[in-house]
Amino acid sequence: MRRFLVGAIALLGVGGVAAYQYQATLFPWMRGVGGVAARLQDTLLPWFGGTPDRDVIVVSGNIEAHESILSFKGVQSRIVELPFDEGRTVKAGTVIARVDDSDYRQQVVIAEAALDERNRQLDVAEQNVDATRRTVVSDEAEVTLRELEFDRAQTLLTKGAGTTDARDVAETALKQAHAALERDKALEAAADRSVALAIAAIETAKANLGLAKITLGYTTLVAPFDGVILVRQAELGEVVSPGAAIVTLADIDHVWLRAYINETDIGKVRLGEAATVTTDSFPGKDYPGRISFISEQAEFTPKSVETHAERVTLVYRIRIDIDNPTHELVPGLPADARIAVRPPGQS
DSSP states (O other), X not given: OHHHHHHHHHHHHHHHHHHHHHHHHHHHHHHTTOHHHHHHHHHHGGGGTOOOOOSEEEEEEEEEEEEEEEEOSSOOEEEEEOOOOTTOEEOTXXXXXXXXXXXXXXXXXXXXXXXXXXXXXXXXXXXXXXHHHHHHHHHHHHHHHHHHHHHHHHHHHHHTSSOHHHHHHHHHHHHHHHHHHHHHHHHHHHHHHHHHHHHHHHHHHHHHHHHHHHHHHTTEEEOSSSEEEEEEOOOTTOEEOTTOEEEEEEEEXXXXXXXXXXXXXXXXXXXXXXXXXXXXXXXXXXXEEEEEEEOSSOEEOOTTSOOHHHHTSEEEEXXXXXXXXXXXXXXXOEEEEEEEOOOTTOO
């Protein structure tokens, strides 16, 4: 009997040691399952010789990043340059892809020729204005002369030294001079309008040239920011249409963790609060983060959680921003975050 008691005590001791050692492996794995696992941990942890941590909230989720689907705007042509494969890091302004631009270069040439033609038309219109103005000056001098002749003829007729015929001839010549002056003034105004039209045509030609150059620029696709090419949707030699996806670029300098927090714990966290992010890929390394978003509306636990009990649990989506200068955190990577508990009502 004594040997039996000694053996039982030894067996319990070995079991306790083993349970204590395995809790470090068991519960971090369960932590990612959700609120039920956390509650299960709090219930069972004392049986393994530990106590639940009431000072922090642990949430799990996946790393996400800003993603931009890059495409050509306003051009349809064949891809002649596509230098990067998926996973390559690129700097802002790096050429991601280029299409055959021969058609669009020709459009620029045509637009430049049209602008040159409009400039020549302006020169002709300005010359016409100069000519009509000179004619008007001549007409004004002619009117002045005819007025003098008419006044002389009228004076002579009044004194009895002239004839009615001479006075009528002078009057007719004066009327003809006035008519010529009015006609040439109208021609001058028309010439001025021609100049205005030529100037407007030049502005239109300039705008067309500018548009042609802009469209030519669309044949080159550049990275709008530093990032990593996640997906390459096109291939070299492929004819692409405007808006067709070429590559998906992600900004991994600044990533975030999308996670969900139980409704009962939402009052314990605040916007701007610090969080510590960890991953299984880099054990022992902490990444400082900060809560940048807390959803205003509760939702059911995401469907990726397969247990019915978790699906009907209300949770709030949160976002934790993380600086990622080493690019160790990549989109899709599972990660955990520890958030210090803030008593309800504390600001």
